[in-house]
Amino acid sequence: MSDTHIIHLWGALRPLVGGALFLTVKATTIRGLFRTLVELHPGMEAHIKRGVAVSIGGKIYRDQWDTPLPECAEIYLLPRVPGG
Amino acid sequence: MRYEMPTTAKAAAGLLAKEKGRAFVLAGGTDLLVKMKAGVVEPDLIVDIKAIKGMKDIKKSAGGFVIGAAVPCVALSENAALTKAWPGVVEAANLIGSKQVQGRCTMSGNLCNASPAADSVPALIAAGAKVSIISAKGSRKVAVEDVTTGVGRTSLKKGEFVTAIELPAKKPKSGDAYLRFIPRTEMDIAVVSCAVNVSLDAKGMITKARVVLGAVAITALLVKDAASAIVGTKLDDAAKAKLAAACSAACKPIDDKRGTVEFRTEVAGVLARRAAEIAYARAGGKQ
Amino acid sequence: MSLDSMNPALVEKHFKVIGTRVARPDGVDKVTGRARYGADAAMPGQLVGLVLRSPHAHAQIVKIDISKAVKLAGVKAVITSADFPDHTQGDRGMMDILENCMARGKALYDGHAVAAVAAIDAATARKALKLINVTYKILPHVTDVDEALQIHAPVLHPHIYTEGLSEKPTAASNWNKHGEYGHGDVDAGFKEADMVISRSYKTEQTHQGYIEPHSALASVSPDGSAEMFVCTQGHFVYRNQCATLLGLDANKLRVTASEIGGGFGGKTHVWAEPLALALSRKANRPVKLTMSREEVFRCTGPTSSTSIDVKIGAKKDGTITAAWAELRYQGGCFPSNWAELGAMTAFACYDLKNVKTVSKDAVVNRPKTAAYRAPSAPMAAFAVENTIDEVAKAIGMDPIDFRIKNAAKQGTKSSYGPVYGPIGIGPTLEAAKNHPHMKAPLGKNMGRGMACGFWFNFGGQTCVDVNVTPDGNVTIAQGTIDVGGSRASIAMAVAEELGVTYNQVRSIIADTSSLGHNDMTDGSRGTFSTSKAAIFAARNAITVLRDRAAKIWEIPASEVEWRDGAAHAKGVNHGNRTPLSLKEIAAQAGQTGGPIAGHAETVADNAGVSFATHIADVETDPETGRSLIKRYTVIQDAGKAMHPSYVEGQYQGGAAQGIGWALNEEYVYGKDGRLQNAAFLDYRIPVCSDLPFIDTQILEIPNPNHPYGVRGVGETSIVPPLAAVSIAVTNATGVRQTHIPMSPPRVLKSLKTKKK
Amino acid sequence: MGVHVRSTVNGDAVEFTCPEDEVLLDVLRNRLGLTGAKEGCGTGDCGACSVILDGRLVCSCLVLGAEMDGKVVETIEGMADGAKLHPLQQHFIDGAALQCGVCTPGFLMAADALLRKNPDPTEEEIRFGLAGNLCRCTGYDKIVRAVQAAAKEMRG
Known part of the structure; x- marks a missing residue:
């Protein structure tokens, strides 16, 4: 079983990682993903603090950081959307 | 601030004359109270005229109608004879604000508030209405078009106030109409408006006309050229086109949050044409 | 069973309370003047x-x-x-x-x-x-979004350097954020197209107008x-x-x-x-x-004004080959990411091989903006849907068929990144195509427009207390604000779960010291997330009730089941016992362990996205530019509609707000940078006589992420109206409407371009 | 300072003293404890403060308290007959004609005034009759339907 995931970034995050469209990250949960991202790219911390949502297989998670990252799932980071 | 509710016009005039500060007449209050709320006016004295005898009456005589200064606009539409004689005036008065506002507001107040966009004023001018003005020194009558002199300004002198509006008796084969343009269907101030009053001869030829525009200048405009454009016609298309052109030419509007110069100028002509059609139909006996 | 695991069977279950039109608990207070605002x-x-x-x-x-x-x-x-x-x-x-x-x-x-x-x-x-x-x-000062982005514009904050650019800017500016979304190669896509349409659009600032x-x-x-x-x-x-x-x-x-x-x-x-x-x-x-009221307009948080460019290319067979947009939104005087949200939602309704959106967020000398019902999406939909409409007509295809052909579906890679699961845009379009409204004849000076809209929806943090009173009734303490009737829906969910009547259950909004943290009622989350937490809380209460019945009967709790509002003993040894009702168990609570309650906390993530299709008929006076709405239809997926009347109300209310925005609502700033129309007189929200009845069609495609299949419905209904109404005016007048609101002076002016 | 006023509110004789420039809405809300009428705008543009004054629908924000001497005022608090709701009130609840409910008292007063004058209004008459009352939640659909239903019931 692989805990290595391709993490797609939205446009505003790409400059923080040298312009890459995606990163390859080892993690098993959203929390682990964020921890690893901050370790690799400290510039991400401010964004994560402000709120980053994670789309896992098309399902959008905003808060539940212990959500597991299933093998081969398509993972996107997205801005945390406000509502009216 | 003092609040007075005199029971005679003389007493009211006396209070207004004596006050050294800013004195205001209260009838419906739908403009005055809004200005007070906004802090635009801070009266020292308010003279409520609603307890004065006759101020809330509509009197019909051979000479026409005398409408007390405190008659709420909604009461006009409840008077069948008035509505039959001057449908344009009554419609105009009942376009002011909401049902709630119509339950309070008055044509006299609409006139004395001196807004260029006042709905009832063009209709009253087109109808040839006069106002009765009283002061401690006596009373006088002036044509409605001579009351407003500018935005928020009237020809009334200190100590004077309007006690009634007088509409002439309806002439046979005559009819009036008022149309205004607003973006919504209700609750707006006229962006541009037009009142038309016409009299016809037996053949349906227009013999007399008065055409008045609102919200296109600092006061309502009595447009003589527009009247000339349709007098002597049966309101054919050519006459209507001339009427519209004369109205647009008479406009001296401004650009503001409610409309542009271009828009007001063009729509003034459109409304004039449409109002003339209604007035003409009414004069011909159609409602 | 974990409380978080969803039982798909429940979605199909026959509801007794859910789906009925009960009276709201705050109704009498609100019609008698007792309710305290x-x-x-x-x-x-x-x-x-x-x-x-x-x-x-x-x-x-x-x-x-x-x-x-x-x-x-x-x-x-x-x-x-x-x-x-x-x-x-x-x-x-x-x-x-x-x-x-x-x-x-x-x-x-x-x-x-x-x-x-x-x-x-x-x-x-x-x-x-x-x-x-x-x-x-x-x-x-600067109040216009495009002017604010000019290089010589007055700069509001010396600390704002554009975020999201690959190279850090050398100077502070009003451009606070740059964003990009999309996939594929739009340049290649446009080369493949038989027809490419480019348009620029503007929308003015509006207020929620509560x-x-x-x-x-x-x-x-x-x-x-x-x-x-x-x-x-x-x-x-x-x-x-x-x-x-x-x-x-x-x-x-x-x-x-x-x-x-x-x-x-x-x-x-x-x-x-x-x-x-x-x-x-x-x-x-x-x-x-x-x-x-003046302060509300001048000093609270209206929504952004925008300036948007869209370019769409398609083949003659109706396939969109590429779609591109640049969206510029002002967020008022502090940094925001409204344009970025607009960029995410702009093409979300469509299945696109090549798509790119660029967002530019700007600060201006206007009040700090706030969310307004599906924030940022209506303006983007206005620009995109008009361009879609224009492309469809240019290639000679019916706009609704063109949309159906290109609609996103399960497995579509969304324009904002992720691949969609099951979604509802296709069914709303099919329903629109088959709706009698689409076939009704149009009168003189009338036009019909239809448009689609998308919104994310979200869930958030929620907790609910369910308490059984000694007389066998139920109180609920919820922490999400009830704006449109959610107390009724939450009580319905608990009644459904406990198997009691709606009248036995009452919900109140607890204060901040009486319940754990709850997120706001926003993002269409109120009923979705609170009912989810309430259902879990009720299930926890049922566990307690079964336990108490077991004590009364002196049998193991595992041999008690709960159905139809009562505990039933099961198994050969206990089957002949008379069921114990909620009331009977409640009466003995003191002797079986004390008060009976259920509590639940949830993070209702994965709320599921939402789609709608609207149809508008508009009559536009060619001599004055004034437009009147003659007929309007909303079609939207609600998942399971807990209280259909309130779902309809959300659809109708959102549509009415969108109609107001489309036709007349706007902030008018003077050259001095002061707001000119801070009153309901000149900030023209629709009045009763401005609108027809607003027809609604609720599609009930169960949301797999809610125990009853419920989906948030509050926001999406404001997304399509700007587009639907403007396309209708375009069809009525023959001139593409590109500036919202379509106030009469603006429309009349646009007609001049046609005459020339 | 202040004006002493005696009037009738919802059938009860009331007495109050208020400053000369205080509006009826503030008298009702702050002096008489009747907070059913709401201030949505204070300028007569929203109708949330609607009351019936001597039989006529008015915005209570556009009437001075000082004018109230000898006057009869009806507010939302007096609409129900004890515990029995007025048909308009009942149909507003049953027909989900309210969401946030803050405009509801004004709508009910306006609808009541309309039906007293015109017991069988057309849809258009209802819409124009209620045009002075702003609602931002409902799109007016269910409000118009509730008034239609109540009117029908009241006509018997």
């Missing part, structure tokens, strides 16, 4: 608070002299930014909120608060405001404890924000939510509430601070 409460000894606001769009505050105001008899407190030391600990977002509540050094918009007073009555407070002498140095102005009644005691009665979409969020801004402990600030007279996103941020608390703390008396 923000301004309806009073505390002993309360003072009146009023705020002094900047008359300038952009100005340095050189000096504020409050000495005369302080000396006025009856004045109990005067505050300025000096009364708000920075407790934000480097949190820039909180600092922006604080600075918006009370200007610090600079006034950034017409209406920005610069000082506030508390006095024994309104007249004294008004006098005191006049005695405060503020010395301003007027600065150049009828109840903001009001807060605050009381701070010398011991640091405080309470506040306030109208808000999220009293816990207000509690947290106010505590942070004033340096209070959250546990000591008890916030009670009043009934709320509308919010639509406008009551999601604090504005005057911290001022009321600060005034109360300084005066040592309760202070009531109620905004005037």
Whole structure:
């Protein structure tokens, strides 16, 4: 079983990682993903603090950081959307 | 601030004359109270005229109608004879604000508030209405078009106030109409408006006309050229086109949050044409 | 079974309470005038608070002299930014909120608060405001989004450097954020196209226009404890924000939510509430601070004005080969990411091989914007749907067939990145195509438009208490604000779960000291997430009820099951026992372990996205440019409609707001940077006679992420109307409408271009 | 300072003293404890403060308290007959004609005034009769339907 995931970034995050469209990250949960991202790219911390949502297989998670990252799932980071 | 509710016009005039500060007449209050709320006016004295005898009456005589200064606009539409004689005036008065506002507001107040966009004023001018003005020194009558002199300004002198509006008796084969343009269907101030009053001869030829525009200048405009454009016609298309052109030419509007110069100028002509059609139909006996 | 695991069978189950049209618990109070809204409460000894606001769009505050105001008899407190030391600990977002509540050094918009007073009555407070002498140095201002992005525009904040660019800019600017979304190769896609259409669009700023102005009644005691009665979409969020801004402990600030007279996103941020608390703390008396309508327009959070360019290419067979858009949104005087949201939603309805959106967020000298019902999406949909309509016509295809052909579906890679699961855009389009409205004849000067809309929806943090009363009824304490009837829906869910009648269950909004944190009622989450938590809480209560029945019967709890509002003993040994009703178990609660309750906390993530299709018939007077809505239909997926009347109400309300925005609502700023129309007279929301009946069609495609299949419905209905109405006016007049609102002067002017 | 006023509110004789410039809405809310009428705008543009004054629908924000001497005022608090709701009130609840509810008292007063004058209004007459009352939640659909239903019931 692989805990290595391709993490797609939205446009505003790409400059923080040298312009890459995606990163390859080892993690098993959203929390682990964020921890690893901050370790690799400290510039991400401010964004994560402000709120980053994670789309896992098309399902959008905003808060539940212990959500597991299933093998081969398509993972996107997205801005945390406000509502009216 | 003092609040007075005199029971005679003389007493009211006396209070207004004596006050050294800013004195205001209260009838419906739908403009005055809004200005007070906004802090635009801070009266020292308010003279409520609603307890004065006759101020809330509509009197019909051979000479026409005398409408007390405190008659709420909604009461006009409840008077069948008035509505039959001057449908344009009554419609105009009942376009002011909401049902709630119509339950309070008055044509006299609409006139004395001196807004260029006042709905009832063009209709009253087109109808040839006069106002009765009283002061401690006596009373006088002036044509409605001579009351407003500018935005928020009237020809009334200190100590004077309007006690009634007088509409002439309806002439046979005559009819009036008022149309205004607003973006919504209700609750707006006229962006541009037009009142038309016409009299016809037996053949349906227009013999007399008065055409008045609102919200296109600092006061309502009595447009003589527009009247000339349709007098002597049966309101054919050519006459209507001339009427519209004369109205647009008479406009001296401004650009503001409610409309542009271009828009007001063009729509003034459109409304004039449409109002003339209604007035003409009414004069011909159609409602 | 884990509470989080969903049982798909439940979605198919036959409901007894869910789906009925019960009367709301707050109904009688609201029709008799008893219901207490923000301004309806009073505390002993309360003072009146009023705020002094900047008359300038952009100005340095050189000096504020409050000495005369302080000396006025009856004045109990005067505050300025000096009364708000920075407790934000480097949190820039909180600092922006604080600075918006009370200007610090600079006034950034017409209406920005610069000082506030508390006095024994309104007249004294008004006098005191006049005695405060503020010395301003007027600065150049900018209120238009495109002008703000110009290189020579006056810069609002020296600390804003565009975020999201690959190279850090060398100078501060008003362009606070750059964003990009999409996939594929749009340049290649446009080369493949038989037809490419490019258009630029503008939308003006609008306000949520709730009828109840903001009001807060605050009381701070010398011991640091405080309470506040306030109208808000999220009293816990207000509690947290106010505590942070004033340096209070959250546990000591008890916030009670009043009934709320509308919010639509406008009551999601604090504005005057911290001022009321600060005034109360300084005066040592309760202070009531109620905004005037003028203040609501000038000083709360309207939505962005925008400027959007769209380019779409398609083949003659109707396949879209590429779609591109640049979206520029202003967020008022503080940084935001509204354009970025617009960029995410712009093409979300479509299955596109090549798509790219670019967002530019800007600050301007206008009030700090707030969310407005599906924030940012209506403007993007307006621009995109009009271009879609134009492309369809250019290739000779029916616009609805063109949309159906290109609609996103399960497995489509969305324009904002992820691949969709099961979604509802296709069914709403098919329903629209088959709706009688689409086939009805049109009269003179009339046009028909249809358009699609998308919104994300979200869930958030929620907790609910379910308590069984000794007489066998049920109370619910929920922490999400009820704006449109959610107390009824939540009680319905609990009644359904417990197997009792709706009338046996009553829900109230608990204050912030009586329940754990709850997120706001926003993002279409109120009914979705609260009902989810309520169902789990009811299930927990059922576990307790089974346990109590087992004790009464002296059998193992595993041999008790709950159905139809009663405990049933199961198995051969216990089968002949008479079931124990909720009432009978409740009566013995004291002897079986004490009060009976269920509690649940949830994070309702994965709310599921939402789609709608609207159809509008409009009559436009070619001589005056005035447009009237003659017929309107909303088609939207609700998942399971818990209370169909309230779902219809959300559809109709959102459509009406969108119609107002499309036709007449706009902020008008003068050259001086001051708002010209801060009143309902000239900020023209639709009145009753402006609208027809608004037909609704609820599609019930169960949401797999909710135990009953419920989906949030509050926001999506405002997304399509700008587009649907503008396409209808375009069809009525023959001139593409590219500027919202389509006020009569704007439309009449556009008709001139046709004549030429 | 202040004007002493005696009037009738919802059938009860009331007496109050208010400053000369205080509006009826503030008298009702702050002096008489009747907070059913709401201030949505204070300028007569929203109708949330609607009351019936001597039989006529008015915005209570556009009437001075000082004018109330000898006058008869009806507010939302007096609409129900004890515990029995007025048909308009009942149909507003049953027909989900309210969401946030803050405009509801004004709508009910306006609808009541309309039906007293015109017991069988057309849809258009209802829409124009209620045009002085702003609702931001409902799109007016269910409000118009509730008034239609109540009117029908009241006509018997």
